[in-house]
Amino acid sequence: LHKPMWSHHDGEPNLWASFRHAWREELAEFLGTFMILLFGAGVECQVTLHYNSTNSGHGAAYGDYLQCRLSWAVGVAMAVWVSGGVSGGHCNPTVTIVLALFRGFPFRKIPSIILAQLAGATCASLCVYLNYTHSISRFEGGDDIRTVIGPHSTAGLFFTFPAPYLPDSSAFYTEFLASAVLVIIVFALADKGNLSPPxxxxxxxxxxxxxxxxxxxxxxxGYAMNGARDSGPRIALWLVGYGNEAPPALVSTTPSCIPVAILHSIALQS
Amino acid sequence: LHKPMWSHHDGEPNLWASFRHAWREELAEFLGTFMILLFGAGVECQVTLHYNSTNSGHGAAYGDYLQCRLSWAVGVAMAVWVSGGVSGGHCNPTVTIVLALFRGFPFRKIPSIILAQLAGATCASLCVYLNYTHSISRFEGGDDIRTVIGPHSTAGLFFTFPAPYLPDSSAFYTEFLASAVLVIIVFALADKGNLSPPxxxxxxxxxxxxxxxxxxxxxxxGYAMNGARDSGPRIALWLVGYGNEAPPALVSTTPSCIPVAILHSIALQS
Amino acid sequence: LHKPMWSHHDGEPNLWASFRHAWREELAEFLGTFMILLFGAGVECQVTLHYNSTNSGHGAAYGDYLQCRLSWAVGVAMAVWVSGGVSGGHCNPTVTIVLALFRGFPFRKIPSIILAQLAGATCASLCVYLNYTHSISRFEGGDDIRTVIGPHSTAGLFFTFPAPYLPDSSAFYTEFLASAVLVIIVFALADKGNLSPPxxxxxxxxxxxxxxxxxxxxxxxGYAMNGARDSGPRIALWLVGYGNEAPPALVSTTPSCIPVAILHSIALQS
Amino acid sequence: LHKPMWSHHDGEPNLWASFRHAWREELAEFLGTFMILLFGAGVECQVTLHYNSTNSGHGAAYGDYLQCRLSWAVGVAMAVWVSGGVSGGHCNPTVTIVLALFRGFPFRKIPSIILAQLAGATCASLCVYLNYTHSISRFEGGDDIRTVIGPHSTAGLFFTFPAPYLPDSSAFYTEFLASAVLVIIVFALADKGNLSPPxxxxxxxxxxxxxxxxxxxxxxxGYAMNGARDSGPRIALWLVGYGNEAPPALVSTTPSCIPVAILHSIALQS
Incomplete structure (x- = not known):
């Protein structure tokens, strides 16, 4: 299905073409996860950093909570389009692991795919950070102020925090529930024996x-449901000089894939 | 069309596999109705319980009325995808009964299908309740306060109430009108002789x-239009300790399917 | 394509079945235009009549301007699905006339089709009026007060008014522009030689x-663009006791179809 | 694929038909870009000029920031439908140039296509200006006041300005990033070897x-990403009497297509 790119050309395959063909699934997952964070972190920055801006000229803010949800969802849709035909469009370590455990995705590919997802999320976060660095400085209160926690913190625009009133068990449960729903929907949409979309x-x-x-x-x-979506921005913000006070990522996201997958395998796998 | 699951495997069918095949339509209806309530009750809790929260960091609420409508509609769309290819995607006793009366759906399946729908709605309500129990306690004013009626009641996030100023006849009429429109659309979308979607x-x-x-x-x-969507949460909230002061369900929803179905049968059935 | 309904049954065709077959296009146009007004007038009533209601429990209004636009658009989508396969899904006298002039739709059908569209819009307006009669009375200030013009008028929820500051020529121009765009899009979507949707x-x-x-x-x-959508509610409100002070309908809508159609025929018809 | 129109008729081809066939791609690009500006400049005028209007009757503004984003996006969707089957649906000089450089679109067509795009954007801006001229006068403060910069300026409803606090390098970067994402998505959606939409x-x-x-x-x-979308309105507003104080267009939009295209060609072209 996916022939080497150079087979369409007359010339010799060059080094880059060979590399691109060998790593095409990783490249696709990189680009897909890049899309998620570009649209996701982008919209969080746009809406929150300019919410009380008088710059809009007509009193309207630059979007609201619903707009943020729509843009994250656009990011996922674009992720699947740019990567779906090449790598299957996981763009999420949880999905990759579940598909390896229960759908025959090759285990040996897991590390490089997850690294690609992580790299895509990190790069997109850096692109978005660079795009909004002026607005972040204004919001934080200075060009060299970058805070993870506090009233003018901007780290929460890139990665997720549990609500402060929430016990850890509840945060885990929420991520478990959201991930379960996500995995069930992914499997249902891919199930040709069901009413799958064209x-x-x-x-x-x-x-x-x-x-x-x-x-x-x-x-x-913050419905992370996706270790790469949450860890990539942490790496990016650490690189540009944010602190380390954030609660650890992954704890409440990736592990939940195992019970979800087992549950789905028992009750729904077809 | 739907071969037993075990026919794809070499091994003997185990007890669970046989059970799953025999009850696959009920399992699908369970999961479909689960989706409706998960997205529906979920969004009502998210928006209402955190509407004045200062936690959002930028003055924006966690959604608005339109977001609630979108999420309920997402729930129905997901319900049809997870169950449509197996059970037809009713996820609504009204639809099941109408299809039995006018489209040849087997009558003997009605009780178990409706039970499955009811169970799905109940389970989803419990999952959502568990997810937002901290926020519900804060909204109600205490961990052991759960009210059905009153200024801080949270029961209305799960099941429907007619507006207080509305006479019963008007409530019945509204549900009749909404159900009629729903059934007409369901039939039109399924009518291969019309412009049905792919x-x-x-x-x-x-x-x-x-x-x-x-x-x-x-x-x-509250456009219930669906006895399971409305009764499931009542069972769930009764199980977790809410009171019984709510006006009875079903009165204004399920019976309206009969005149709608007769009307449709006379004027539109093809 | 559309065989008489009774040909699927063994029994004799009864009077109703014969009637239904002979008038199936009118029935489809009736139902389609019904859908437009049900969703359109319905959402205007819901949003405007309850905008400042404290009944929503969480300070959120029952929708906003965007929600109204979405619901009108849903009405048109549903109109095309319920009627598209039978009558072509005009649901708009302008579209019917343009198709007769430039696409071979039979002229002799125009009167009955337009009457059906008008009847559908009128019936839907009555259904919506009945649904919101309590809220209308509260908004107008009494059970027997129904005003067409004034601060508590509710006629504008059903049919369109030009903005008060607008000269007639500008109102005509706006309707001309909106109708032209609509007709061009309808023709482009139906043009199999172009990128038409499946x-x-x-x-x-x-x-x-x-x-x-x-x-x-x-x-x-108010982007009427549709004489039936605008005239049907006028008939309905006149029937239930509103006054006659409204500026005449149609003046700014239907006649604009002729220059639009000529323009399109010259430049774009394929 | 696209036979001359007159081949479907018995008569001789007239002058207009010949002209229309020879320039059909330019006509399609004209109409497509017309759609973008009609929906885009239209919604900006509607929302901003009437934002604080008390005319809406229920305290709701005539839309918000999200509605503007939706309408621009509708404009692009309609642009592709009206032109996609004839000219490929570029409606954007950047896309035309990139497709010529990397996908074999004929170079000799570039000038006339870009002129058609520019003319479409200019005409649509004039149509929208004429539609809202009363509201613009009220907003600007007089029938003969039309300002490009200032508190009551309305030029920003038609073409884009960088935010005042933004250095030129950042504005260029933002346009580069947005254009890159757009081009990558356009290429991914058209890539039959990937998961392209039907x-x-x-x-x-x-x-x-x-x-x-x-x-x-x-x-x-303002995510211009499109020289025609930004320059057409500048021509239109200059024609109707606005001043020339605006920062030059194109500087931050069209040139960014070259690095984007090179990047894409190296990493993603298939």
């Missing part, structure tokens, strides 16, 4: 699913 | 239909 | 088109 | 992409 329209369905998950289950923990 | 894209159309019904006919009674 | 997905495109037209060109005149 | 549904995907880009990357520079 080939190429799955991203529209993922768009709706993400809008719904963000709208219904987003407030407690 | 196979697998019907949930997108149901999404739009539910957004419109909630936007145009939602304020009087 | 069969059955045109209503999704019409949904987007109507959202855009309402969002971009709605404020001056 | 023929005729690409405009739905472009709709989502534009909603996301506007939501996530819109605040800094």
């Amino acid at each position: 080939q190429g329209t799955q991203p529209f369905a993922m768009f709706l699913a993400l809008v719904g998950i963000g709208a219904a289950l987003g407030v407690n923990t | 196979q697998g894209t019907q949930p997108f159309a149901m999404f739009l239909a539910l957004v419109g019904i909630g936007a145009a006919l939602g304020v009087n009674t | 069969q059955g997905t045109q209503p999704f495109a019409m949904f987007l088109a109507l959202v855009g037209i309402g969002a971009a060109l709605g404020v001056n005149t | 023929q005729g549904t690409q405009p739905f995907a472009m709709f989502l992409a534009l909603v996301g880009i506007g939501a996530a990357l819109g605040v800094n520079t």
